[in-house]
Amino acid sequence: MFDEQAVTSSVTEGIEKIQKASSTDELKALRAQYAGGESEMTRASKSIGKLPPEGKKAAGQLMSKLRADFGRAFAAKETELKELEEQKALEAETVDVTMPVDRHPLGARHPLSTLMEDIQDFFVSMGWQIADGPEVETEWYDFDALNFGPDHPARQMQDTFYVKGDKAQDAAGFKGSNMVMRTQTSSDQVRGLLTRGVPLYIACTGRVFRTDELDATHTPVFHQCEALAVDKNLTMADLKGTLDALAVAMFGPEAKTRLRPSYFPFTEPSAEMDLWFPDKKGGPGWIEWGGCGMVNPNVLRSAGIDPDVYTGFAFGVGVERALLLRHDINDMHDLVEGDIRFSKQFAMGE
Amino acid sequence: MPIVDIDWLKEHVEVPDDLTVEQLAQDLVRVGLEEEDIHASSVTGPLVVGKIVDFTPEPQKNGKTINWCHVDVGEKYNATDENGNKVPRGIICGAPNVGKDELVVVALPGAVLPGDFKIASRKTYGHVSDGMCCSQRELGLSDEHNGIILLREQGYSKEELDALELGQDAIHLLHLDRPTLEINITPDRGYAFSYRGVAREYHHSTGRPYTDPISLYEKHVPKAPEGGIGDVEAKIVDDNPLHGVVGCDRYYLRAVHGFNPTSHTPNWMQRRLTRAGMRPISLAVDVTNYLMLDLGQPMHAYDLDKLNPPIVIRRAHEGEHLTTLDGKDRPLSTEDLLITDSPEGNEGSRIIGLAGVMGGLYGEVTAETKNLLVECAHFDQVSIARTARRHKLPSEASRRFERGVDIEMQPAAAQAAVELLSRYGSGEPSNNPTDLNNTVDPEAIQFKVTEVKRLVDLDVSVDRISSILEDIGCVVAGGGNGIMSVTPPPWRPDLTMPCDLVEEIARLVGYDEIPVRVPPAPVNDTGLTPDQSRQRWVSSTLAESGLVETLSYPFVGDADYKTFALDPESMAARSVEITNPLGGDRPYLRTDLLHTLALTAQRNIRRGLDNVKIYEIGHVFHNDPSAPPIPALPGGVRPTDEQLAALDAGLPDQPLHVAGLITGDAVAKGWYEDSREVDWSDALSRVRRIAERLGVEIVVTAPANYGELPSTYEAATWHPGRTALVSLTDGTWIGVAGELHPHVIENLGIPAHSAAFELDLTTLFDHLSDQPLQAKAISTFPPVKQDLAFSVEESVTSAQLEAVIREAAGDVLESITLFDVFHGGALGEGKKSLAYAVAFRSSSKTLTAEDSEAIRASIVEKAQEIGAQLRS
Structure with missing residues (x-):
């Protein structure tokens, strides 16, 4: 029996309840109740077949409309409720994102190492090569090849750590090992010339050793950067240009350098180099930064290079000094003690 | 390093009246003499001249005796008694050399001495001490602290002493208001270890007129007799010359007779020595020290009457010893050069000094010495350096000889010494010097003037080059063809190569004049290795x-x-x-x-x-x-490949x-x-x-x-x-x-x-390859993932089992991960379970169930070889 009134009121009732539903579960239950197998809607649909042909069409049209009304109401409510529930779920998952997290704790580089890499990168950008040599070095490379003869007064002024030994004899007849802890990265100069030949543009960064006790401004183990260029037509003007470029790379566009006459056995003419440091405490000023000069002909001869054809320049700067200046560090102890708090101040890229 | 006292410097070069040490430092650093330190006194006044009117020794319980002194410090500073009269101040003084009527230096209340030592009126030893009589050390003048300064003993002339007024400012009197400059001398500039050299450099920097003191003394030098032997016979016998060079190439002696051993060193000389950090000792010693600082010539004064000529300069013999002036007994090396004399006709049998380094105890000038022998010598730099190094005995003399002393100044320096000894010690210089001179004149450097441009890129005219080189003392000849013949002065042994002359020209023109250019490096093989x-x-x-x-x-x-x-x-x-x-x-x-x-x-x-x-x-x-x-190899020569290999x-x-x-x-x-x-x-x-x-x-x-x-x-x-x-x-x-x-x-x-x-x-x-990695093609066929758990003996390592699995699976194994390990339990004692997640993937096809089963079977079979049983 197709009961038009009963099915219409059932569907109307169902739509009303759907609109009041508060959860998708309730919604699903209502769909089963009003559109499921046992519902008035299903019963009415099934009974259409038993109607006389003239009644079938109208009943069919009614059922289509009721079904569509119900479906629209359901879909609208379902969308609404799903959004609501998702929102609730997200709210429930909300956390305090300001809580500190560090699942992969970062270590740190030592600022001396990163500064040396910066210096290396400067030279690489200029088209130079980076060279190195041994820290325990023969006296020949550290002294003799650099024009410090066995009795040269400057050789005694180097505060050298000597390596113990009694198998060898130096040129002055003193027994020893003929080995030292290298006093300067200049010891790499003649190694570079011998192994690489000319023209040569090399920079060496590394550890050097002098018998100075550790205090606020000295350390027996420190780092230098040595630069050596040997080519035809190099002059002291090229030395000044390279120094200025390095100063700018290290200390900013206002930095520059100044040369004062000095003496090193391995350069002639020789100079002390002062750095114009704009951020100097108490106002910009000159600060001693390193030594330099034109390569002494005897050094070139030590490497078998004709000083009448080739000229060269060399300079050495202290890496610690540059770091102390750049970062306003007042005590050398901080650089050498390896306190992790010191290194951790520096961002890894710095 | 040397101290520069402007008061002394101006004896050789004109300086502005208002020259400060700071300005002096700037002037000198421009030519390469670097400031080491500025020494300024921290004494602030009132510090005045006073006279001890009376003193009363008062023995104390602790065994010390203190003196209760009354010191007249002049009208302005004297105390006022109860009647309003000016009276001498009461001062406690513990010094043993307090004496009536002595002129002393008094720090009055309000003065501050070095170490922030504030002087105030204070009660001590039962008196109110109203000031302090000062020693040299208390004023920071020297380490001398054996007693207070007695102005009478400071070498002032009678006129100078009479001119002193009580209450006069002693800060000015003692030059405490005039700081000194300590400079660094690089090893090539040995001549700058003297006022003669520093004054010349000041002249180079400022252009102010300079007079070489040697040129003044040279005028009065008497001629040595033919053969060189004058009053005192001497000979150089070097049977072991180092590096082929005789240890002594000039030995010069001047005698002074009738010297008054009680004579005092004049105050100006004492003050200059003290300010240079040397202790005044006696006139004869002070004169030699003074002239070493002034001219750069180390010299020695002997008691002539104690010596038995001939004086022999020779190397030490095996087993010889010498007690040096510092009281140390030193075994000598056959490389040590000695000054000896010849008692009882045994030539060279008595050692009187370690040449150029330190004297011995015998032959010293004493308070009885009436006849003096002044020695000015020139020794081989290497020989002196080695002896100083061997005996760990760097001295003022060795420091100068090591760096090179002027080879021509010995007669003039000795002349300066005998003049001072006769003026202040009433001695009579002998005019019959001994002069053994085997020095070799400096070799001329053939100097291409284009070297200046080639090395330092400075455009300097030939005339200017010539005048700079002459100004530093060189003799310049030729130059018309662009090549000059440049003979360095005898005090510049460091000038041997053209580049040395280029440095001289560049530093006097000024390094600031050199242009600036960045060299283009040839860009090949750059970058980090x-x-x-x-x-x-x-x-x-x-x-x-x-x-x-x-x-x-x-x-x-x-x-x-x-x-x-x-x-x-x-x-x-x-x-x-x-x-x-x-x-x-x-x-x-x-x-x-x-x-x-x-x-x-x-x-x-x-x-x-x-x-x-x-x-x-x-x-x-x-x-x-x-x-x-x-091996020990010489510098300046490329070693052979074999020698280089031996170094490494x-x-x-x-x-x-x-x-x-x-x-x-x-x-x-x-x-x-x-x-x-x-x-x-x-x-x-x-x-x-x-x-x-x-x-x-x-x-x-x-x-x-x-x-x-x-x-x-x-x-x-x-x-x-x-x-x-x-x-x-x-x-x-x-x-x-x-x-x-x-x-x-x-x-x-x-x-x-x-x-x-x-x-x-x-x-x-x-062991790493520098070649780029050759990449494998990525398979897009699906993977087969399985878990394999094996039971093995504890002694089998996971690395061993994993190696077996990898070998059995072959190329199709894409990944293997150990995800679980447990020991014993159901497995039994001494066993463990290792569970792996593996993924297989073929590069050529989709693996079938049969394929993966075959791989699995092969793994299980292979695993059994090391006793591993598949558990699941």
Whole structure:
């Protein structure tokens, strides 16, 4: 029996309840109740077949409309409720994102190492090569090849750590090992010339050793950067240009350098180099930064290079000094003690 | 280094009246004489001249005697008595040389002496002491503190003493208001170890008129007789010349007769010596010291009557000894050059001095000396340098001889000495000098004037070059064809090559005049080498993994070896040793980074830091006792390839290492996870990460399975069951990782289970290919994923089982992960279960169920060979 009134009121009732539903579960239950197998809607649909042909069409049209009304109401409510529930779920998952997290704790580089890499990168950008040599070095490379003869007064002024030994004899007849802890990265100069030949543009960064006790401004183990260029037509003007470029790379566009006459056995003419440091405490000023000069002909001869054809320049700067200046560090102890708090101040890229 | 006193400097060069030491420093640094320090007195007044009117010695209970003095310090500063009369001040003075009517230097209340010593009226020894009579030391003048300054003894002339007024400002009188400049002299400028040289450099810097003092004295020098032997016979007998050079090439003597040994050194000379840091001793000694500072010529004064000529300059004989002026007995070397005389006709039998370094006790000038012999010599630089080095006896004389003394100034310097000795000591100079002169004139340098442009890029005219070289004392000839013949002055032995002359020209023109240019380097083969890049990668990988980079000193000692449970004796044999270590307790260079890295960890932990995780990249040093001796080769000549190889062959192996030390919690306690203590795996995972970063396959082996252990593996340092030896696939050992032995951990005082690793980067890098990786094609066929759990004996390692699985599966194995391990239980005693997740994927087809079953079967079969049974 197709009961038009009963099915219409059932569907109307169902739509009303759907609109009041508060959860998708309730919604699903209502769909089963009003559109499921046992519902008035299903019963009415099934009974259409038993109607006389003239009644079938109208009943069919009614059922289509009721079904569509119900479906629209359901879909609208379902969308609404799903959004609501998702929102609730997200709210429930909300956390305090300001809580500190560090699942992969970062270590740190030592600022001396990163500064040396910066210096290396400067030279690489200029088209130079980076060279190195041994820290325990023969006296020949550290002294003799650099024009410090066995009795040269400057050789005694180097505060050298000597390596113990009694198998060898130096040129002055003193027994020893003929080995030292290298006093300067200049010891790499003649190694570079011998192994690489000319023209040569090399920079060496590394550890050097002098018998100075550790205090606020000295350390027996420190780092230098040595630069050596040997080519035809190099002059002291090229030395000044390279120094200025390095100063700018290290200390900013206002930095520059100044040369004062000095003496090193391995350069002639020789100079002390002062750095114009704009951020100097108490106002910009000159600060001693390193030594330099034109390569002494005897050094070139030590490497078998004709000083009448080739000229060269060399300079050495202290890496610690540059770091102390750049970062306003007042005590050398901080650089050498390896306190992790010191290194951790520096961002890894710095 | 030398002290420059403007008051003295202006004897040789004109200086502006208002010249300050700061300005002087600036003027001198421009030509290469660097400021070392400025010495200014910190004394502030009132400091005045006073006269001891009377004094009363008062013995004290402590055995000391103090003097209650009344000191007249003039109308202005005297005390006022109860009647309003000006009276001398009462001052307590403990000095033994207090005397009535002595003129003294008095610091009055309100004065401040060095060390922030404030003078005030104070009650002491039962009196009110109203000032202080000062010693030299109390005023910072010298170390002299045997008594107070008695102005009578300061060498003032009668006129000067009479002119002193009581209450006169003593700060000015004693030159305390005139600071001095200490300068650094580079080793090439020996002549600047004198006022003669500094004044010349001041002239070069400022252009102010300079007079060479030698040129003044030279005019009065008497001629030496033919043959050179004057009043005193002398001979040079060098039977062992060093480097082919006779030890003494000029020996010059002047006698002074009738000297008054009680004569005083004039005040101006005493003051200049004191301000230069030398103690006035006696007129004869002071004159020689004064002229050494003034002219740069070391000289010696002997008591002529004690000497038995001939004086013989010779090398020491085997077994000879000398007690030098400092009272030390020194065994002599046959390379030491001596001054000797000839008692009882035995030529050269008595040693009177170590030539150019220090005199002996015999022959010294004493308070009885009436006849003097002044010696001015020139010695071989090398001979003096070696003797000073051998006897660890650097003296004012040796410092000058080592750097080179003017070879022509000896007669003039001696003339200066005898003039002073006769003026202030009433002696009569003899005009019959002895002069043995074998000096060789400086060689002329053939100087191409274009060298100036070639080396320093300065455009300097030939005329200017010539006038600069003449100004520094050179004799210049020729030049028309662009080549000058330049003879350096006798005081500049450092000028031997054209580049030396270029430096002189450049520094006098001014380094600031040199243009600035950046040289274009030929860009080929630049960039970091692969190994330089790799070192950076290793470092950043470790830092990214939570370790902090540190840098430690490479020095270790026996105590450090013991900390690491190593035998100091055998370690010493393997270690490079320093002859002159800073601390005697750490004479060796580290063989392992870990030994010094651990000290850094300790320091951090002692400073209250937890979970210290650090690493270091640096060199270690391995002594090879059988290494050949390193030859001594001359500089300035390219050694042969064989010689170069011999240099390197003697050097110790010094590879680059990386080491890490990981302590405390591996995972720190947080709100989101529990903490986890560090163990062996934290070290191994860093090592594996490094290998992965470098793209190298490593083999990890327990020491027990390694076979013959590497000789430098220090087993006692490591936990025997939680340590791995790390090698490359070709068997090359590159390092070790794991937990430190509990004993070592206890010795270090670091947390239990602390882990560490150390790898030889030099060896590792040597085995890496610099060729680009050849990539495999990526298969897009689907994978087959399976879990395989095996039961094996505990003795079988996961590496062994994994190797078997890899071999059996072949190319289709895409990945293998050990995801579960358990021991014993249902498996039975001595067994463990290892469960792997594996993925197979073919590059050519989709694997069928039959395919994967076949692979699985082959793995199971192969696993049985090492006793592994498939569990599931």
